[in-house]
Amino acid sequence: MKSVKTRKSPRRNRRVFGRLLLLIIAAIFLVFAGRFAYIAATGHIAGVDLTKRSQKKYKADSVIRAQRGTIYDSLGNVLAQDINAYSVYAVLSHDYVGPNKKPLYVTDKKKTAKVLSRYLPLSEEKIYKQLTPANRSVYQVEFGSAGQNLSLSIKRKIEKEHLTGIYFNESPTRLYPNGTFASHVIGIAQSPKDEDGADQSLVGVMGIEKYFNKQLAGQDGYKNFARDSYGYTINQKKNKVKAAKNGQDIYLTLDSRLQSYMETLLTSVNKKYKPKSMNAVLMNAKTGEILAASQRPTFNASTKKGIGKIWRDTLVEDGYEPGSVLKIATLAAAIDSGNYNPNQYYQSGSIRVGDKKISDWQTSGWGMIPLSQAFARSSNVGMVKLEQAMGPKVWKDYIQKFGFLKPTGIQLPGETEGTLQYVRPLDQATTSFGQGINVNVMQMLQMTSAIANDGTMIKPQILSGINQDHQVKPIKAGKPIKASTAKSVLQNMEDVVYQDYGTGQVYQIPDYKVAVKTGTAQITGPDGGYLTGASNYIFSVSGIAPADDPKYILYITMKQPQNMTDSAESILAQVFNPMMKRALEYTKKAEKDTQQQVTVPSVIGQSTDEAQKKLTDLGLQTASVGSGNLVVQQLPKANSVILPKQRVILMTNGAMTMPDVTGWSKNDLLKLAQLTGVEIDIKGSGYAYHQSLAVNGLLDGVKKIKVQLK
Incomplete structure (x- = not known):
């Protein structure tokens, strides 16, 4: 069992x-x-x-990108432009097929290379080599900088060739053709990424690009459509399309010729004396138009080189103690309030306020001197005497009348309003010579405009207009002083330059009468006290010219030069004198010879000879990049408004070759860099006379070219 x-x-x-x-x-x-x-x-x-x-x-929303508005200077020169760039790529993988296994990859590589060489600055051999990589498992290939930043016109021409396996990516790209050029003022626009890593519409993150982002950006449209399982669009009546609304164009008051010169001067001084920072602004004294404005450190808006050093627009975002340039307001307030007796003598050198001693910059003083010399000598003691004669209430009223402690309202983001330390008699006394009060650059320009305009302050303006409406009208910011007061202060500013005891004799400009006030402001240290040492100051100069008929105000500041081999006045004069002289001579020339502007036509798709003749007939210069016979790109772009004799650079099909850049300006070289994608290392100032790559040398594979200016 x-x-x-x-x-x-x-x-x-x-x-x-x-x-x-x-x-x-x-x-x-x-x-x-x-x-x-x-x-x-x-x-x-x-x-x-x-x-x-x-x-x-089976359905998709295709965003129709709005074209971002263009930023122009006062003459119609392009400062920032949406170039609607496209990049071309080729799919090589045989796995990429459509219905019925229709090839969607490159099938005829020789034909593709031959056709693409007509539109790209690459030789047929170079393109074919890229289409036949050693690694046969490569899914797709691109064509480097030669295949990027293509215009819509070139994209369409390539598409008409019906090349199998050739596709395009669209990316919002912003062109800043001038490189280092009022970079923090104009600002930059960048493309944020969406959750899939794709580029979204450009957004202004600095300067004018940020302040007027809404106007510049416009509104994207969309196309809602159905598609089959292979991704092909199905024509249906239900498809919806909303057109994009392009952004508005912004016109600035900047003058490219004056701005370029200011950049050159600042770069030279910055390189030689190595200050921690510099600011310079040239303003039309009558209208408040900012004609040139820059700062150091700065960056190249085209290459973004140096952008990490400082993001702030120090012209409006930084508050600082202005030092002796504020004595313009002190003297004006004392005269206007009836508390100024030019013939009254006082003991210079030092004065005690409370338990503290205030000294002149020349600590031994100049003995007993009249108040009429206090301003030209930049005597702190003399200014304290004036503040005490006015009394704290009257002096503070004038501080506010001159527009301090509130933003000027200039169309730039982040303007600081400033601060005032005004509790003790010592505080009140030190403000008379520019300590204990924080200001911004635009407030100082606005205050000085009252001296140039018979007592009426003019608001600084950077915006000339939006779209076609760009005519600047002066905006009055108040009348803090009488016309007679302004004239008296202006005479005192002349004394700074032309009296043998004046602190600004170095600012004399032959053939022009100049009125100036110099400044040396102490800098607060980490412990709350002021720094010591010969270079630990903010040195400044504010000038009006011509003094007998004010047209310009130029204000420059320089903080802590690390290589101070010359006096502060001599250093600042290397920017002030040539800059002011250039502006004055430009005005004189403009009054005699009004130049006509030229609208650049589109020559893309035309033969090189035809394009050159068309542009030459308009009074423009031309230069060709490449040896091809067809124009595939151009800078400046079509419809740009430029001055006669400016250079239009034409990129042709075929191999990309180096042109002869002898006599080219810095702006021309920057356009060349933008078109070719090759970095150009520019040394010196003036015009090009030497290039490291020979004329007609191949640019393919070249990363950097050195060009010397003189």
Whole structure:
């Protein structure tokens, strides 16, 4: 019996196991059936709406990008432009096929190379080499800088060739053709990434690009369409299209000729004396138009080189103690309030206020001198005497009348309003010579404008207009002083330059009468006290010219020069004198010879000879990059408004070759860099006379070219 039971046990075990397996399979089936029933009923799985996912597969929203508005200077020169760039790429993988296994990859590489060489600055051989990589598993290839930043016109021409496997990526790109050029004022626009890593529309993150982002950006449109399982668009009446609304153009008051010269002067001084920072602004004294404005450190807006050094626009975002230039306001307030007796003598050198001693910059003083000399000598003691004669209430009223402690309202983001330390008699006394009060650069220009305009302050303006409406009208910011007061202060500013005891004799400009006030402001240290040492100051100069008929105000500051081999006045004069002289001579020339502007036509797609003749007939210079016979790109772009004799650079098809840049300006070289994607290292100032790459040398594979100016 025992042996019988043993023989039956395996059979019984198999039956039990079989039933158990059936139960498990049935349970799994029920789970899946329940899951499918749930999905079918709700249309959701793992929190994903399958209906929407399915619709997304067969329907798509295509964003129609709005073109960002262009930023121009006062003459119509392009400062920032949306170039609607496209980059071309080629799919090589044979896995990329359409319905019925239709090839969507490059099928005829020789033909593709030959056709693309007509539109790209690459030789046929170079393109073919890229289309036949050693690694055959490569899915797709691109064509470097030569295949980037293509215009819409070139993209369409390539598309008309119906090349299999050739596709395009669109990316919002901003062109800043002048490089280092009022970079913090104009600002930059960047493309944030969406959740899939794709570029979104450009957004202004600094300067004018940020302040007027809404106007510049416009409004994107969209195209809602259906597509089949292969991704092809299905024509349906339900497709919806909303056109994009392009951004508005912004015109600034900047004058490119004056701005370029200011950049050159600042770069030279910055390189030689190495200050921690510098600011310079040239303003039209009558209208408040900012004609040139820059700072150091700065950056190249085209290459973004140096952008990490400082993001702030120090012309409006930084508050600082202005030092002795504020004595313009002190003297004006004392004269206007009837508390100035020029013939009153006082003991210079030092004065005690409370338990503190205030000293002149020449600590021994000049003995007993009249108040009429206090301003020209930049005597702190003389200014304290004037503040005490006015009293704290009257002096503070004038501080506010001159527009301090509130923003000027210039159209730049982040303007600081400034601060005032004015509790103790010592505080009140030190403000008379520019300590204990924080200001910004635009407030100082606005204050000085009252002296140039018979007592009426003019608001600084950087915006000339939006779209076609760009005519600047002066905006009055108050009348803090009488006309007679302004004339008296202006005479005192002349004394600074032309009296033998004046601190600004170095600012004399032959053939022009100049009125100036110099400044040396102490800098607060980390412990709350003022720094010591010969260079630990903010040195400044504010000038008006011509003094007998004010047209310009030029204000320059320089903080802590690290290589102070010359006096502060001599250093600042290396910017002030040539800059002011250039502006004055420019005005004189403009009054005699009004230049006509030229609108650049489109020559893309035309033969090189035809394009050159067309541009030359308009009084423009031309230069060609490459040896081809067809123009594929141009800078400045079509419809740009420029001055006669400016250079238009034409990129031709075929191999990209180096032109002869002899006599080219810095701006021309920056345009060349933008077109070719090759970095150009520019040394010196003036015009090009030497290039490291020979004329007609191939640019393919070249990363940097050195060009010397003189």
